């Protein structure tokens with residue numbers, strides 16, 4: 001039986017380890033390397049599905065933990081699933097909720113059967129397990145589901161990380177057993193192990209032997225230095241099957257996207273673009289700027305003269321400056337639109353650089369212009 005989610009390798013960049021590919025899912029295909037906008041509560045904040053399509057978003061994310069608590073996976077199932085509920089007919093990936101349990105809630109207690117914790121909104125006692133996380137994602141009907149895992153904090157001792165990796169591998173097997181609809185929904189295993197090469201290897205071997213249709217690298221972008229992340233990628237991606245998608249969870253700054261692609265990553269997600277947009281911080285081809293800055297009060301040029309997005313084509317820095325200062329909702333729509341388009345455009349440039357076998361050169365040009373090379 002053909003798995004619900006498959007990877008088509010197009011080519012590998014001759015100058016770096018980056019690869020160009022296509023991920024095929026029941027709701028369509030998307031090119032990789034891909035940035036995936038995050039829509040935690042069944043919406044990419046302030047953006048409509050039509051606007052997301054206009055900016056060429058191939059796939060979006062939503063979150064098991066949040067949708068389980070509100071409005072409830074039963075409500076979304078009754079609505080006909082998440083695609084119908086949020087009027088998005090392209091691919092959707094849902095996280096398993098493992099991360100949110102560890103990052104959002106107090107009083108969590110990790111046991112073999114699952115995690116006991118409190119609802120971060122009202123303090124109610126809750127329990128999430130591999131079986132429960134699979135049941136919720138089956139109700140949501142996402143095209144790509146994530147296994148229920150523990151994302152340990154950084155730093156963690158080797159001893160703690162080893163026991164966590166072994167439990168996450170046992171949980172991964174339970175997720176596979178609990179999967180109701182493998183022909184309709186792909187399930188990705190999440191490789192853990194932190195900064196420890198031996199544990200990353202153990203986690204990868206455990207999960208690859210379970211033959212998931214795709215794999216994520218978890219446990220990163222949790223406060224570790226960039227060089228720790230890059231080193232972990234260098235010894236983890238070679239352990240992952242070349243014929244399946246590789247997803248680096250929670251990574252989205254422009255430099256990390258480029259450096260992750262160079263190390264063989266195909267899929268990225270991050271709340272950064274919409275989160276920083278809400279306080280007026282914008283990513284541009286010459287680095288970040290905060291539009292609230294007084295310098296922009298009378299600046300009637302576009303946010304970024306190299307950007308072709310709706311915001312840059314129709315509005316000035318002065319206008320967006322005014323809206324954000326006046327706390328006008330349209331202002332964060334314009335800043336969110338631009339930041340999402342910026343990262344989606346960046347991944348388009350990365351894919352083109354791979355086609356031309358020059359992603360290393362592109363990295364230098366982008367880093368120089370954006371100011372990443374500044375000491």
Ligand SMILES: CNc1nc2cc3c(=O)[nH]c(N)nc3c(CC[C@H]3O[C@@H](OC)[C@H](OC)[C@@H]3OC)c2[nH]1
Pocket residue numbers: 038039040061062063094095096097098099100146149150151190217218219220221222249250251269270271
């Ligand atoms: C920011 N750094 C970061 N490192 C992460 C590591 C892990 C991990 O090891 N395991 C799991 N299961 N999830 C992780 C996640 C959460 C991503 C989700 O969290 C939500 O964004 C915050 C979003 O939900 C729509 C996204 O969906 C995939 C991470 N995020």
Ligand SMILES: [Zn+2]
Pocket residue numbers: 303304307308309310311312313338341
């Ligand atoms: Zn723009």
